[in-house]
Amino acid sequence: MSHRPAPPSLLPARPPALPAAPAPARERGAALMAVLVMLALLSGLAAVGLARLRAATATADEAATLADAQFAATSATALAQALLARLRATAGRDSAAIARPIRLALDGRAVTLRFADAAACFNLNTLAASSVADGAAKSLATLLASAGLAPAEAARLAEASRAALGGRGLLLVDPAEWQALVGAPAPVFARLARHLCTLPTMEAAPFNVNALTEADLPLLEALGLPRERAMRALAARPEGGFRSMSDFWGQQGETNDPADQTARLAGTTSRWYRLVVTVETPAWRVERRLLLDAAATPARVARAEWSPPVRRAPGPEGAAAQPEPGA
Numbered sequence: 001m002s003h004r005p006a007p008p009s010l011l012p013a014r015p016p017a018l019p020a021a022p023a024p025a026r027e028r029g030a031a032l033m034a035v036l037v038m039l040a041l042l043s044g045l046a047a048v049g050l051a052r053l054r055a056a057t058a059t060a061d062e063a064a065t066l067a068d069a070q071f072a073a074t075s076a077t078a079l080a081q082a083l084l085a086r087l088r089a090t091a092g093r094d095s096a097a098i099a100r101p102i103r104l105a106l107d108g109r110a111v112t113l114r115f116a117d118a119a120a121c122f123n124l125n126t127l128a129a130s131s132v133a134d135g136a137a138k139s140l141a142t143l144l145a146s147a148g149l150a151p152a153e154a155a156r157l158a159e160a161s162r163a164a165l166g167g168r169g170l171l172l173v174d175p176a177e178w179q180a181l182v183g184a185p186a187p188v189f190a191r192l193a194r195h196l197c198t199l200p201t202m203e204a205a206p207f208n209v210n211a212l213t214e215a216d217l218p219l220l221e222a223l224g225l226p227r228e229r230a231m232r233a234l235a236a237r238p239e240g241g242f243r244s245m246s247d248f249w250g251q252q253g254e255t256n257d258p259a260d261q262t263a264r265l266a267g268t269t270s271r272w273y274r275l276v277v278t279v280e281t282p283a284w285r286v287e288r289r290l291l292l293d294a295a296a297t298p299a300r301v302a303r304a305e306w307s308p309p310v311r312r313a314p315g316p317e318g319a320a321a322q323p324e325p326g327a
Contacts, residue, residue, distance in 0.1 A: 062283070066309055069284040072109045073277045077288060080113050080275055081298040087115065088294060093241030093268055095120075095211040110280040117211035118291060119270035121197035122219060124178045125205070127165040132204045132264055137162040139222035139265055144184075146218040147191040157182060172198040195219055199272050200291070200302050206267035209233075209248055210241030223266055242268045271295050272302075285310040 083102075091097035095117045102113040122143060126136040137158045144154035160182050165172070172178055175196040179189045195218055199205045207219055212234060220230035233251060242248045245268060275290045287307040292299040 062311075065281065065283040066286070069109065069279050069281045069286045069309070070288075070306070072106050072111065072281075073279045073286050073288045076104075076106060076111045076113065076277045076279065077275070077290065077301070077304075078298075080115075080277065081292065081301070083113070084115065084273060084275075084292060084294055084299045085297045088269075093210045093243065094239075095208065095241070095270070098273070106279075112276075112278040114276040114278070116274040116276075117208055117270045118197065118199065118272040118274045119205065119208045119267075120211040120213075120216055120219070121207055122195055122222065122265075123197055123199045123201075123205040123207070124161070124175060125165070125171050125198055125200070125202055126265065127162045128168070128171075128202045129204055130166070133162050133166055135265055142222040142224075143192060143195060143218055144188060146221055147188045149185070149188055157184060171200055171202065173200075174198060192218075200293075204264055205272070206265050208268065208270040209245070209266050210237065210268050211270065219266075244268055273299070280312070283312055285312055 087098050098115050098117065102115075104111050104113075122136075122139065124140075127133055127140065129136070140161060141151075141154045141158035144157055145151050149157065161178065164181050165178075172181075175189075175193060175198055177198070178184065178196070179186075195216065209220070212219060214231070214234060217227060217230045217234075220233060221227060225233065233248070236251050242251070245266060248266075248268065271294055273292045273294055275292055277288045277290070279286050286309045289305050289307060290301055291303040293302045
């Protein structure tokens with residue numbers, strides 16, 4: 001069997017492939033630049049994302065450490081409420097002894113408790129107490145006169161205060177409310193501010209003669225004592241304080257009728273105390289201010305507020321920095 005040769009292809013033969021021409025140098029440079037720009041953009045995005053993650057982590061850590069410091073202050077408050085009754089029992093009528101700072105450690109945090117007698121002042125809310133309103137108005141008139149008001153104007157303003165507060169049935173929270181309510185002159189209010197308070201009770205809230213200092217002489221004058229005798233009364237105060245108001249008046253060489261409303265505005269002990277709780281950690285310094293009612297055991301919190309927290313600067317001393325904004 002014979003074989004025929006294959007017929008030749010009718011199509012022309014494909015020429016051999018030529019080698020690819022190299023890309024121009026300009027195109028290579030542009031491609032390299034595009035890659036570098038993309039890498040730089042991706043690196044920038046990664047850096048921004050990492051920075052945000054770190055900031056979020058730092059913010060969460062700060063919030064956690066601040067909450068921890070505030071929790072310690074709240075725990076210390078509960079301790080102070082129970083401690084006040086014991087302090088009053090051991091210190092007796094010595095207000096200075098109660099005011100000594102108490103420092104302790106609470107789970108590694110430095111805690112300071114500072115008590116102060118909150119009744120060394122004239123309680124404006126007493127003007128709403130019908131049982132002593134007349135005596136309170138008389139004492140307020142004396143205080144206003146000591147601050148520079150003419151006696152007639154002082155008496156008018158005191159009566160206006162009694163009428164305004166007695167008819168409201170509401171407690172003042174800040175002495176500035178009284179100033180706005182009755183229109184007390186600003187200079188007079190500025191001079192009296194340290195002697196005025198707004199304790200949360202309409203009952204008679206006598207101020208504590210054992211907690212007074214020379215700066216509080218106007219309060220003794222409000223009881224009817226001339227300034228010279230008021231100064232002698234403070235100088236003659238026995239160590240540990242007067243045991244009763246009978247002892248106080250007896251020291252002045254006279255007796256006062258206990259039924260007299262003005263006399264009932266003073267006492268030798270206090271029901272109300274201010275408490276400042278300070279907690280310091282490596283990161284924060286927090287402070288809580290409270291008003292305690294010692295009529296209950298443990299003492300009842302009548303008012304409480306937080307001071308702006310202070311972030312402590314890093315370092316061996318842990319120096320305090322600026323208060324936290326918006327706190």
